Amino acid sequence: KAGVTQTPRYLIKTRGQQVTLSCSPISGHRSVSWYQQTPGQGLQFLFEYFSETQRNKGNFPGRFSGRQFSNSRSEMNVSTLELGDSALYLCASSFAVGGGEAFFGQGTRLTVV
Amino acid sequence: AQRVTQPEKLLSVFKGAPVELKCNYSYSGSPELFWYVQYSRQRLQLLLRHISRESIKGFTADLNKGETSFHLKKPFAQEEDSAMYYCARQIQGAQKLVFGQGTRLTINP
Numbered sequence: 001k002a003g004v005t006q007t008p009r010y011l012i013k014t015r016g017q018q019v020t021l022s023c024s025p026i027s028g029h030r031s032v033s034w035y036q037q038t039p040g041q042g043l044q045f046l047f048e049y050f051s052e053t054q055r056n057k058g059n060f061p062g063r064f065s066g067r068q069f070s071n072s073r074s075e076m077n078v079s080t081l082e083l084g085d086s087a088l089y090l091c092a093s094s095f096a097v098g099g100g101e102a103f104f105g106q107g108t109r110l111t112v113v
Numbered sequence: 114a115q116r117v118t119q120p121e122k123l124l125s126v127f128k129g130a131p132v133e134l135k136c137n138y139s140y141s142g143s144p145e146l147f148w149y150v151q152y153s154r155q156r157l158q159l160l161l162r163h164i165s166r167e168s169i170k171g172f173t174a175d176l177n178k179g180e181t182s183f184h185l186k187k188p189f190a191q192e193e194d195s196a197m198y199y200c201a202r203q204i205q206g207a208q209k210l211v212f213g214q215g216t217r218l219t220i221n222p
Contacts, residue, residue: 003156031208043199043212056209090157094208102210104157 002026004093004105012111018079021108025072025093032074033102034066037088046089049074050096081112115141117202119213126190127221134185134216136174136200145203146183147210148174152196160185160198170194190220 005024013019025032034046045058049068066076072093078085088109092102116139126132138144148160161169163176163183174185183200200213 033208033210042214045209045211048207048209056204056207101159102208106156
């Protein structure tokens with residue numbers, strides 16, 4: 001079956017702009033989580049969605065937001081981009097909440113200039 | 114806060130030598146622990162989880178509640194084991210994972 005798909009793979013944005021990243025989970029998976037990966041901070045949890053509801057949110061400013069649609073696809077949005085938002089953003093999907101393996105996408109590499 | 118600590122950022126061993134990647138977690142209830150691996154130019158993938166108690170690619174990891182550790186071990190390292198390894202803890206009742214900082218393992222020929 002197809003894996004987790006993230007689009008776009010690469011993005012270059014200017015400070016102050018906003019960006020939307022997309023994640024299509026594995027068919028049948030209803031849980032989607034987002035992570036930010038940077039060399040300095042490693043993998044940091046952003047948010048988790050299940051059945052269109054945000055279940056957990058990480059310690060990120062309000063500029064970071066997300067949502068999940070009825071088909072389980074998810075988007076995350078970052079407004080008023082800062083240089084420090086440059087990172088690899090990873091999406092993971094799983095069948096249910098708690099205890100199941102998380103399958104990761106290839107990520108979206110965001111560069112803010 | 115639930116923390117996962119991987120004390121070694123870099124680890125280099127020779128092919129055929131034993132390898133141990135350390136992971137410690139902050140104690141809180143019954144932890145659900147995982148090892149994820151990221152090979153060069155590949156996506157992050159699950160290597161093993163503590164409840165399955167299985168060996169994957171020759172790797173094993175034992176949960177030691179007394180020492181709050183979940184070290185990853187392999188008796189004979191192979192060159193293809195070179196990768197970034199992350200220890201992670203799943204938050205109870207959620208899909209959220211708390212990751213350690215990762216250990217880059219390099220196997221020298």
